[in-house]
Structures are given as structure tokens and as C-alpha cells.
Amino acid sequence: MESPIRIDVSLLPPATRHDTIFKAYESLDEGQSLVLAIDHDPQPLFYEFSHKYPKSFGWDYLDKGPEKWRVLITRQQSITDRIVADLVMEDLSLGKVFDAYGIDFCCHGDISLEEACRCQKLDINEVLVAMKKKSGPGAFWQPHFEEWSVSLLIQYILENHHSWERHTLSDIEDLTIKVADHHGADFPNLKKVKELVGHLKYAIIDHFFEEENELFPMILKGSKSVELLKEIEKMKVEHAEVGAILTDLTLLTNNFQPPQQACSSFRLLYSKLGEFKQDILQHIHLENTLLVAKAVA
The missing domain is CATH 3.30.110.40 (TusA-like domain)
Incomplete structure (x- = not known):
């Protein structure tokens, strides 16, 4: 050297x-x-x-x-040549920037920032400015996940994502029903929002059960079997399905921006949906990018 x-x-x-x-x-x-x-x-x-x-x-x-x-x-490598998923792993705050520009950093984050901007027909300089405003030295603290053991990482996912998302999704479902019943006649899109939230809850609860009872125990036992690889691929497919539902919800709700005449419950629903999306995208990114790497190493 x-x-x-x-x-x-x-x-x-x-x-x-x-x-x-x-x-x-x-x-x-x-x-x-x-x-x-x-x-x-x-x-x-x-x-x-x-x-x-x-x-x-x-x-x-x-x-x-x-x-x-x-x-x-x-x-180091120019930031425009860096892999999108790696950038978010270093600074989770960038996930919100990429999401705002429609850049997928979790299920399809294995491409460079330059390529991601080209695919979305984005001005890369505009994206870089937004990244700089959101990030910066000391602007966002996060754990050094790459240094954690696989057991600690799984514990973190269970306690900070699975638990919070289960509780929050239940609240969102109740709130969606309430808002759709009261305002569905004036805002027909709420019927579809209610339907998608139901699909989302079903997909996530079923997915969590699979992870907690099949995938995570196999990883913790140190398995390197074909069955483990099959479970990992199944996990990624289910992540993509959840991502597709979230994309539909984002479009249907105008990126979770309620109409001007929306009541407080209506606004709370959209706020909770936006917050939930940010958390689960970080969750999926953590599993797809780091947990898998540790599991198969």
C-alpha cells in the first residue's frame, strides 16, 4: 500500500x-x-x-x-457514486430526503446516487443540496449498527420497530375507520385509504410472525442452510409488497398532505401515516442491508 x-x-x-x-x-x-x-x-x-x-x-x-x-x-468514493443504501446506513436522516424525492433506499437501494437520480429524472445537484441541509456534522446521532452483534441487532429491531409499528398500526387502523366513516362522502379517496391500511396491517402482522418465529431464530442459531436463504428471499419479497402498499398510500394521500378543510382527526391520521412510513422504511433498510449481511457472513 x-x-x-x-x-x-x-x-x-x-x-x-x-x-x-x-x-x-x-x-x-x-x-x-x-x-x-x-x-x-x-x-x-x-x-x-x-x-x-x-x-x-x-x-x-x-x-x-x-x-x-x-x-x-x-x-473516498465520490458521493454521487456511492450506493444509496450505504448512504442511509451511515446517516438515517437521509432516508427522509430520498423518500421525498421518490428514491427507494430500502428494497432497491443497491444503486449509486447518480443512477437513482437519473432513473427518477432528478437534478442531482438539487438532491445534494437537500442532503446537505438535512445532514451535516453532529446533525443526527445514530447507533453504529455495523459494529453490533447479530443478536443485539435483532433485539433492536424487535424492540424499536416491531413493537412500535404493531402498536402504531393498530392506532392508525382505528383512526382510519373513524375518519373514513365521518368524511368518506366528502373525500372518496378515504375509502381506498381505509382499504390499503387494512392490507398493510394484514401484510405486516403476518410478516412479523414469520420473522419472529422462523427467520430470526434461524439467524440466532447461526444457520447457513438453504432454508435460511429461502427465508431471507421470502423476507425481501414481503418487504417489497409492503413498500408497494406504502407507495400507493403516499400517492393517494398526496404525500400525506391533508386538504385545507380537514379536521384534527383527519390531519392526525395523515401525520401518523407519514411517521409510520418513515419508520418502516428505515426498518426494512436495516434488515435488507445489514441484518442479511451479518446472517450470511
């Missing part, structure tokens, strides 16, 4: 330091690194890198003072 470029900031004139560092970084090929030596924590420089090269660089402290600081800065 090629040795990294080394820059001792103390040897550079103050007026040229950042410019020299950025030029050195831009001269790197993907995967190459530079080591920065400095007499203080270069956190402001980190924020500059985050602004100029969002999610396209690695930043690792080799020494953290008190007299000398050294940072390994690695040039």
Missing part, C-alpha cells in the same frame, strides 16, 4: 495552510490518504471538509494531543 502524504502544518505559512491541505487532498486518488500533523485539534478543518466534500472523505485521529495532533484523511 502506498504511504500517505504527510503535511506538518507548523511548517506552512498560516495564509496558505488550508489551501495547501485541500490541494494535497484533491491530488489523491480514491483510497489514498494524507496525514496531517498540527498543534491543536483541527475540528474547524473537519467542518470545511464536510462542506467541500460531503460524505466523501475519511477522518481518523491517530494522535489526539495535548501537544501534537495527527489526523489521517482519506479520499
Whole structure:
């Protein structure tokens, strides 16, 4: 492996330091690194890198003072070439951005950001600006799921997704019936919303039963059998079916935006549906992307 470029900031004139560092970084090929030596924590420089090269660089402290600081800065793949699912795994807040633009990051998130934008006929620069506004250093904390054991990951999914989604979906079903019965005559689409919510509940409850009684126990036992692979494929198919229902609900409700004359219950229903969609998309993404990788490793 090629040795990294080394820059001792103390040897550079103050007026040229950042410019020299950025030029050195831009001269790197993907995967190459530079080591920065400095007499203080270069956190402001980190924020500059985050602004100029969002999610396209690695930043690792080799020494953290008190007299000398050294940072390994690695040039990574351009963000437009990064896989959509990987970007959301690093920062879950980006899931809302991608969802707003119709970019599927869970069931079909194995394509680059550039390709995803091309498929949706989106201006990639507009999407990048939206990503930057939503994300950013310290803007969103999330667990480092990739470092978790498979048992801890499954426990998290059960306690933070299965449990919450079961409870919330039951509330949504009751609220949908109430709103559809009271306002269905004025808003005919509510009848279809009620029907889709019923399909969604049936699909999810059945899916959870399969995961909790078949797939998860097999994974926890360390199975690498053909049966495990079949269960994983079944899981992905069911995820796609849930995703299709959510897509229909999103279109039917104008992206969960209630009409101006909607009552408080009507507005609450659409708000809960939008919140539910965000949670289950993150849930599906976590299972499709990370749980599967850990299960078959």
C-alpha cells in the first residue's frame, strides 16, 4: 500500500495552510490518504471538509494531543457514486430526503446516487443540496449498527420497530375507520385509504410472525442452510409488497398532505401515516442491508 502524504502544518505559512491541505487532498486518488500533523485539534478543518466534500472523505485521529495532533484523511468514493443504501446506513436522516424525492433506499437501494437520480429524472445537484441541509456534522446521532452483534441487532429491531409499528398500526387502523366513516362522502379517496391500511396491517402482522418465529431464530442459531436463504428471499419479497402498499398510500394521500378543510382527526391520521412510513422504511433498510449481511457472513 502506498504511504500517505504527510503535511506538518507548523511548517506552512498560516495564509496558505488550508489551501495547501485541500490541494494535497484533491491530488489523491480514491483510497489514498494524507496525514496531517498540527498543534491543536483541527475540528474547524473537519467542518470545511464536510462542506467541500460531503460524505466523501475519511477522518481518523491517530494522535489526539495535548501537544501534537495527527489526523489521517482519506479520499473516498465520490458521493454521487456511492450506493444509496450505504448512504442511509451511515446517516438515517437521509432516508427522509430520498423518500421525498421518490428514491427507494430500502428494497432497491443497491444503486449509486447518480443512477437513482437519473432513473427518477432528478437534478442531482438539487438532491445534494437537500442532503446537505438535512445532514451535516453532529446533525443526527445514530447507533453504529455495523459494529453490533447479530443478536443485539435483532433485539433492536424487535424492540424499536416491531413493537412500535404493531402498536402504531393498530392506532392508525382505528383512526382510519373513524375518519373514513365521518368524511368518506366528502373525500372518496378515504375509502381506498381505509382499504390499503387494512392490507398493510394484514401484510405486516403476518410478516412479523414469520420473522419472529422462523427467520430470526434461524439467524440466532447461526444457520447457513438453504432454508435460511429461502427465508431471507421470502423476507425481501414481503418487504417489497409492503413498500408497494406504502407507495400507493403516499400517492393517494398526496404525500400525506391533508386538504385545507380537514379536521384534527383527519390531519392526525395523515401525520401518523407519514411517521409510520418513515419508520418502516428505515426498518426494512436495516434488515435488507445489514441484518442479511451479518446472517450470511
